[in-house]
Amino acid sequence: MKDLLYLPDVVTLSLCEDTCNGCGMCIKVCPHEVFELSGRKARIIRKDYCMECGACALNCPVQAISVRSGVGCAAGIINGILRNSEPTCSCSGSSSNCC
């Protein structure tokens, strides 16, 4: 089956290729094959498939990746608005939804 794609041109992911040391960690942690190693540098090849989970940025040892990560979850955003906080799933709260 073709990979499911959400909205184009909204993702906040960016990679600084000058800083990248080519370790390939971003490729290992990304569940949507957003990166590729080309030469000795990582490259973003499928940006629109990124779900902004932040795994790549967190695991990049040289901080070459930046992304505004969070939960892609409408219920979470509603929760955030109601509690006046960052969008959050209520996984461990009193209600039982989980993103």
Added chain:
Amino acid sequence: MGASYFEGKIIHSGLEIPQVGTKLNTSDFRGAVMVRWGINRNNYKVEPGLYAAGTPDSGSDVFVTANYKLSFDHLRKNLSGADSWILVLDTKGVNVWCAAGKGTFGTKELVRRIKITSLEKVVSHRRLILPQLGATGVAAHKVREETGFNVHYGPVSASDIRQFIKDGYRADREMRKIKFGFADRIKLIPNDFIYGKFYLLGAMLVLFLLSGLSSKGLSYRDYGGEGARSLLLVFLAYFAGIVITPMFLPYIPGRFFSLKGFFSGALVFLGYLIFGSSGHNLLTMASWFFIMGAVSSFVAMNFTGSSTFTSLSGVKKEMKLFVPVQAGFALTGIILHVIGKLI
């Protein structure tokens, strides 16, 4: 700790470590079915700490997981025959993916748990295998700095663990990819169905109250006819949003979940128009179009949280665009509904 998955204890390096089975029993299955329906979901936990699956020794692999029992069960059933250690982190009973997003399945807790369990004495190697989806909370290089343990991200799905080990601790492209197939989506539906219950009951209540309205005033004598029909129609719209939309997600047009939900809502509206609209005037019929569209669209939008490919930026954009539309539809629907009843 008399849980049925304990098989005893093993003594290793002077430590007493609980041993767990790698075959799930009926009580595990029953628990799994219940939590999928949201029953006992916030208290389906395993005690954090170190466990032995089979009879591991100091050279055996260490698999890290969350203390949500469903996560723990998925892991241990895929370790049958592979004597291993299981390190369970305290994620407050939340699964790996959600907990990693929140940071409870995270660097800090992993480092802390390694120290509490004296893992460096239990195993002679320095290799930890984490589920790939845990990477959202764990920085591998920081864990190495603080504990000396090397984090290896395993496959997304625990069912690929054996192949992962056979391939020399390498997850290939397919193993690294998160999938969202029919079966994956179906499993999530019951919980989402239950989660939105207050939206459902609220909408049902409003439409039921309006069903008693007529040009002669307000009367609920006919609750068996018009009242029941209103309840059914709201329920169908909800069903369209939270069952039909996820089931056929890839095949329903539109990228926005709200739009997909609107289409499913329109489909059940069509069913109503053909089979269930007798005795309704045009305004009432039109009102149901707006009401069912609004309900289905809103509920389907909430499925973004269960999907595996929506981003925060995307969902924010979707909500900015569609929440006003949904609200407009609901309001238009209610107004038309009232007028339709009164004339």
